[in-house]
Amino acid sequence: MHWLDKIPLTALVIAALALGLAPLTPEPHLWEKLKMLANGTLSRPIDIFDLIMHASMPLLLAVKLIRMARSGKKPGHSA
Numbered sequence: 499m500h501w502l503d504k505i506p507l508t509a510l511v512i513a514a515l516a517l518g519l520a521p522l523t524p525e526p527h528l529w530e531k532l533k534m535l536a537n538g539t540l541s542r543p544i545d546i547f548d549l550i551m552h553a554s555m556p557l558l559l560a561v562k563l564i565r566m567a568r569s570g571k572k573p574g575h576s577a
Contacts, residue, residue, distance in 0.1 A: 502562055510562055514555040528552040 519526045531549035534540040540549065566572075 502558065502565065505562065507562065510555065510559045514559040517552050517555045
């Protein structure tokens, strides 16, 4: 996953916030789809795609932060 190490942390944070919170009203799609998943009502293909799309950047950010923590790297330091 060397490709993930090359992505700037700032870019991932911005992308994660943008996709994770879009649209803000009436509620973020990610939150709506997670509630549907918890309720067992996430069954339509478009809803599943929406969940994957809106969760992709927050998940990548989480993976990058975990990798950084395990390697001891500080934000802003490149290797």
